[in-house]
Amino acid sequence: MLCPLHKLPKELSGTREKTKRYALKRESQHGKAEVIAHHGASTNPLWKVPSHKWVLCCSGLTNAEKEVVSEFTKMTGVSLSKTYGPNVTHIIASTDENGACRRTLKFLMAILEGRWILKIDWIKACMQAMEPVAEEGYQISVDVHGIKDGPHLGRLRVMNKVINSSFNFNQSFSMGEFQPSYKGYLQDMVVAAGGYVLHRKPISGDMRGLPSESTTYIIYNAESEESGFAKKLLCSRRQDEAEALASSNGAKVAAHSWVLDSIAACNLQTL
Known part of the structure; x- marks a missing residue:
């Protein structure tokens, strides 16, 4: 179910025609995500590794968390996208006190396409280290409905380039x-x-x-x-x-x- 209360979250509200949502096609996928910040190069000489191939996308973040992500993208030159698309590499999602995140379209699409779905703590860790930190320790493992390990299994499914027999949607x-x-x-x-x-x-x-x-x-x-x-x-x-x-x-x-x-x-x- 989509949150809150199984309804479309605010970031997905509006009519289907007016929303610049990600258009999906079986044979091919056209149209990149709507990048709202593309800095191109790091503004901080202490940032050690170019990260221009990253495209971040936020899901359900608080205003304070969005500010942290914005500061990070300016510091590193990483692109920030408003919408989900095939060029997005990392979803940064807000979590509750139990480490669970809300279920949004961005979250579900990222699972299907094997993208990283990470806590805001990963952004903070990268900023503190002044270099990319391994994502594995910050991957979200559960949503607020109690469903576990979807992000991890989604990445394995895509990396192995096979349809797992336990997740066959060929229906x-x-x-x-x-x-x-x-x-x-x-x-x-x-x-x-x-x-x-x-x-x-x-x-x-x-x-x-x-x-x-x-x-x-x-x-x-x-x-x-x-x-x-x-x-x-x-x-x-x-x-x-x-x-x-x-x-x-x-x-x-x-x-x-x-x-x-x-x-x-x-x-x-x-x-």
């Missing part, structure tokens, strides 16, 4: 009743994870040409602006409709939170 998905912008983000993440999105109701034969282990999933929205009994009734109706559709073509049913949990864990979760 097709049919999305149910969602806000258009939210549905768009879900679809983009499914595609980035290796899945296929059906823009219509699934029919017999949809899986023809796909690997034999592929499955069609009907994804329904398990969240609502309603509360109490009204929310329970609405979500139950959506689930019933998804199950009725799935029964007609042998598909499986899953709440959208299952997709997000699976991506956050870099491991398909049990239904």
Whole structure:
């Protein structure tokens, strides 16, 4: 689920058309992240190693933490991006007292593409050492929903250039009743994870040409602006409709939170 309360965070709010979000394509990925600070060269002669290949992107940072990152980029010449894109190398995310970070689109996309997802402490350590510090000791290992090791597994998955058998999104998905912008983000993440999105109701034969282990999933929205009994009734109706559709073509049913949990864990979760 996306935070807070499984809704799109502020950095993702707005319509799908107006938001300069990362456009994902299966065959190729075009368009770099929107770099808002590109200093080009270190302004501090004590900084020991050129880091011009780094592109940082912040996720859920406080204003004070953003100031630290800004100071670091000016000192080192490292680029800072407002949006996520294929040129981003490091996500710097805010964490709570338990070391857990909020789940944002940037966080989930970075897991899928094997980017570093680090605590602000890594920035501070680099500034103190006046040289790049190894990232491993600062990698975030858990999100606020309790899903663990996704960032680490995501990096291994990409570095090994293989699809881990425990995280095979080579499936097709049919999305149910969602806000258009939210549905768009879900679809983009499914595609980035290796899945296929059906823009219509699934029919017999949809899986023809796909690997034999592929499955069609009907994804329904398990969240609502309603509360109490009204929310329970609405979500139950959506689930019933998804199950009725799935029964007609042998598909499986899953709440959208299952997709997000699976991506956050870099491991398909049990239904």
